[in-house]
Amino acid sequence: MTESEAAVSFKHVSKAFAGGTVISDLNLDIPAHGIFVLVGPSGSGKTTTLKMINGLVVPTGGDVYYAGKRVKDYDLQQLRWRIGYVLQTGALFPNMTVAQNIAVIPEMKHVAPAEIKRTGDELLAAVDLPAADYAARYPSDLSGGEAQRVGIVRALAADPPTILMDEPFSALDPLSRRQLQDLLLSLQAKLHKTIIFVTHDMNEALKMGDHIAIMHEGRIQQVGTPEEIKQSPANQFVADFFAGAGKADPLSAEFEDVVAAGLAARIQELPAAGKFIAGKTALDAGVEQLAAAGQVYVQCADGDYVVTAGAVLQYIARARAQDDNGN
Ligand SMILES: Nc1ncnc2c1ncn2[C@@H]1O[C@H](COP(=O)(O)OP(=O)(O)O)[C@@H](O)[C@H]1O
Ligand SMILES: [Mg+2]
Numbered sequence: 006m007t008e009s010e011a012a013v014s015f016k017h018v019s020k021a022f023a024g025g026t027v028i029s030d031l032n033l034d035i036p037a038h039g040i041f042v043l044v045g046p047s048g049s050g051k052t053t054t055l056k057m058i059n060g061l062v063v064p065t066g067g068d069v070y071y072a073g074k075r076v077k078d079y080d081l082q083q084l085r086w087r088i089g090y091v092l093q094t095g096a097l098f099p100n101m102t103v104a105q106n107i108a109v110i111p112e113m114k115h116v117a118p119a120e121i122k123r124t125g126d127e128l129l130a131a132v133d134l135p136a137a138d139y140a141a142r143y144p145s146d147l148s149g150g151e152a153q154r155v156g157i158v159r160a161l162a163a164d165p166p167t168i169l170m171d172e173p174f175s176a177l178d179p180l181s182r183r184q185l186q187d188l189l190l191s192l193q194a195k196l197h198k199t200i201i202f203v204t205h206d207m208n209e210a211l212k213m214g215d216h217i218a219i220m221h222e223g224r225i226q227q228v229g230t231p232e233e234i235k236q237s238p239a240n241q242f243v244a245d246f247f248a249g250a251g252k253a254d255p256l257s258a259e260f261e262d263v264v265a266a267g268l269a270a271r272i273q274e275l276p277a278a279g280k281f282i283a284g285k286t287a288l289d290a291g292v293e294q295l296a297a298a299g300q301v302y303v304q305c306a307d308g309d310y311v312v313t314a315g316a317v318l319q320y321i322a323r324a325r326a327q328d329d330n331g332n
Pocket of ligand 2: 051052053171
């Protein structure tokens with residue numbers, strides 16, 4: 006790949022914090038107009054690598070290039086206008102409405118208000134959050150999945166050529182995660198942005214990536230297309246990491262995932278007797294109570310729900326069906 010084809014290049018990049026070296030001699034070319042996934046276990050250096058692209062972390066050695074020019078030679082504000090950023094928890098401004106959150110960067114770029122609204126409304130519609138219902142809401146009135154959708158819209162609203170996404174779907178329940186993965190893929194099919202996507206989940210990497218780089222202890226283990234990596238893992242670490250990426254176990258989902266999937270009925274008042282379970286409990290840990298009582302009362306952050314054994318079975322059946330459709 007020549008330098009002009011690469012949107013981002015790392016050349017002999019290293020990064021040390023007080024605790025020691027976390028990135029050593031990183032060399033990587035990230036092509037433009039595709040989804041490039043950086044995948045690896047927690048602590049392998051993914052976030053540090055991503056933040057060196059938009060200047061949030063400064064390398065100890067070597068250089069990072071964005072569009073052929075060294076990151077350190079950019080005016081940082083100019084650079085960040087060209088590079089959107091989506092975090093795990095949306096990171097929306099809590100005191101601003103959805104519309105105001107979306108408008109922040111375009112306003113800094115002096116885009117006309119009517120144009121900001123038109124683009125914002127269009128993007129909200131594209132992520133299934135009609136502006137009429139959502140534009141005036143505050144982040145506290147959004148579900149986790151909705152907040153992530155707004156985070157994506159906010160990153161797209163300024164129309165940057167490049168978007169960094171750091172575990173954007175990792176905090177979501179399995180069904181919302183799948184929906185947002187599909188949504189991002191369908192948006193990308195139209196927009197052809199350069200997306201650099203970080204995840205610790207190999208399944209997600211394989212699904213989302215045009216190219217994947219697998220990272221371990223601050224070093225890139227292999228770069229290739231999902232097919233290339235599947236066919237010939239470069240070393241034992243890659244092979245093992247790959248083997249761990251089997252089908253997701255639906256029993257590792259939580260009771261609140263069943264609620265989020267719309268399979269439970271909300272109740273106003275908890276009864277005096279019955280089985281009570283916290284929403285964060287794994288299905289695995291609740292099956293005995295469910296079998297004994299036929300239904301359990303699940304306490305979620307937003308209220309209490311009845312979850313029946315049938316609802317849990319339905320949830321598992323749906324998760325299976327989605328896996329069979331190619332995850
Ligand atoms: N600001 C920092 N100061 C000291 N150590 C850090 C800092 N940021 C990250 N690290 C360390 O660098 C390593 C890689 O972290 P990170 O890039 O966040 O990994 P990942 O995103 O893959 O989980 C970890 O050991 C982490 O503790
Ligand atoms: Mg990270």
